[in-house]
Amino acid sequence: MTVPGNIEDVINSIVQSWSRNKMREPRIAKVVVNIGVGSSGERLEKAAKLIEQLTGQKPSYRRARKTIREFGIKKGEPIAVVVILRGERALQFLDKALTAIGRRIKFSSFDDFGNVSFGIREHITIPGAKYDPDIGIFGMDVTVKLERPGYRVERRRRCRSRVPRRHRVSKLEAAVFFMTRLGVKVVGLG
Numbered sequence: 001m002t003v004p005g006n007i008e009d010v011i012n013s014i015v016q017s018w019s020r021n022k023m024r025e026p027r028i029a030k031v032v033v034n035i036g037v038g039s040s041g042e043r044l045e046k047a048a049k050l051i052e053q054l055t056g057q058k059p060s061y062r063r064a065r066k067t068i069r070e071f072g073i074k075k076g077e078p079i080a081v082v083v084i085l086r087g088e089r090a091l092q093f094l095d096k097a098l099t100a101i102g103r104r105i106k107f108s109s110f111d112d113f114g115n116v117s118f119g120i121r122e123h124i125t126i127p128g129a130k131y132d133p134d135i136g137i138f139g140m141d142v143t144v145k146l147e148r149p150g151y152r153v154e155r156r157r158r159c160r161s162r163v164p165r166r167h168r169v170s171k172l173e174a175a176v177f178f179m180t181r182l183g184v185k186v187v188g189l190g
Contacts, residue, residue, distance in 0.1 A: 028094070
């Protein structure tokens, strides 16, 4: 996706449209932290302990969808742990995770629906995380979902409806949100 014109002008027009209409301004819906181990057992338990220490929330186990004999994975076997963070806890963890990657995200990491994913190679790069020889070193995937006010209509129980395309968060708006609100440098924009 190419950005027409001067990038600063485009960013300023997006931010001005958010200030004119608060229903257009994106917000962080959730932050998903995932550690995929690839096998069950002691290593998976260590990953669960680590993710609980980092996020302060009990993780959920994810099971394999199918059997892969080459990797020794059986269908239904737990192979990963995941935590979904919302609200203030999500912002606190996201700030630490962005610091761990140097507050730089590639523009190609954003998708067309306002979501962004990035990886952290070693958890010890996260501020406040200490190396524990009993646990070891794990990498993790962090996914951030952005949405505007009004997305509740997709999730509510009664009179459920779809959010129109014009109200969805675009790739460019998500990048501008990360640049202006979270102080991230988006590489490859403009």
